[in-house]
Amino acid sequence: MRINGFEKTTLVNFPGYVACIIFTSGCNFNCDYCQNSMFISGKEALLDEKEILEYLDKRKKILDGVVISGGEPTLQEDLINFIEKVKSKGYKVKLDTNGHRPEVLKKLLDKNLLDYVAVDIKHTEKDYKKIIGNVKFDIKNIKETVKILKESNIDYEFRTTIIKGFHTINVIKDIIKFIGSDKNYYLQNFEDSEHVRNKSLLSFSEDELLNIYKEVKKDFPNISMRGLKNKLYEKEEIKNV
Numbered sequence: 001m002r003i004n005g006f007e008k009t010t011l012v013n014f015p016g017y018v019a020c021i022i023f024t025s026g027c028n029f030n031c032d033y034c035q036n037s038m039f040i041s042g043k044e045a046l047l048d049e050k051e052i053l054e055y056l057d058k059r060k061k062i063l064d065g066v067v068i069s070g071g072e073p074t075l076q077e078d079l080i081n082f083i084e085k086v087k088s089k090g091y092k093v094k095l096d097t098n099g100h101r102p103e104v105l106k107k108l109l110d111k112n113l114l115d116y117v118a119v120d121i122k123h124t125e126k127d128y129k130k131i132i133g134n135v136k137f138d139i140k141n142i143k144e145t146v147k148i149l150k151e152s153n154i155d156y157e158f159r160t161t162i163i164k165g166f167h168t169i170n171v172i173k174d175i176i177k178f179i180g181s182d183k184n185y186y187l188q189n190f191e192d193s194e195h196v197r198n199k200s201l202l203s204f205s206e207d208e209l210l211n212i213y214k215e216v217k218k219d220f221p222n223i224s225m226r227g228l229k230n231k232l233y234e235k236e237e238i239k240n241v
């Protein structure tokens with residue numbers, strides 16, 4: 001598999017598990033806010049798959065899971081084969097995906113190769129392209145991914161990275177209507193980093209986040225918000241991160 005990055009340990013990316021993260025090469029979207037923009041083109045130097053699999057062999061007592069992220073993993077022709085190798089070592093597997101290749105997701109689920117799936121829902125049905133750039137895109141694929149996961153027995157989450165100026169309270173409510181109210185829907189604040197290419201993008205302040213959370217929750221009590229700092233959780237007794 002074409003691998004551009006590897007994080008040896010994460011305690012926060014795979015709910016309930018100590019995991020490592022594998023970042024695959026190349027993405028079919030071109031999001032301005034991408035934290036892994038260096039992996040989009042697929043031109044970065046590749047890491048040795050064999051070495052990563054050997055690392056997994058050595059770390060079986062410490063790691064429980066492997067997160068396959070990107071880039072967009074479902075573009076990898078040998079993704080199924082790679083995950084089979086990881087599963088044969090006894091690891092749980094989480095897939096991070098942009099949801100545009102539901103046929104690959106379906107194959108992976110049919111083969112029982114996944115334990116958790118996280119799908120980025122970028123924007124409303126109408127304005128999806130405001131986030132993903134000028135790329136080939138069909139909203140039907142995202143809808144199909146949502147449907148497949150909702151009809152499956154697997155643990156999953158939908159999540160939206162909210163950016164000031166792009167995601168208003170009404171936009172967020174429209175996104176939830178689009179995917180259907182779901183207990184597994186998370187909002188997370190945009191964070192700038194050295195790899196975010198568009199330096200004009202803004203995150204929300206804590207007060208703004210709290211206001212969004214309260215307003216959206218009135219209509220959709222199941223939503224959860226990530227990224228609020230502890231003091232807000234103490235103040236408002238918001239516990240569902």
Ligand code: SF4
Binds near residue numbers: 033035036071072120
């Ligand atoms: S879909 Fe994900 S990996 Fe691809 S450009 Fe967007 S944020 Fe980056």
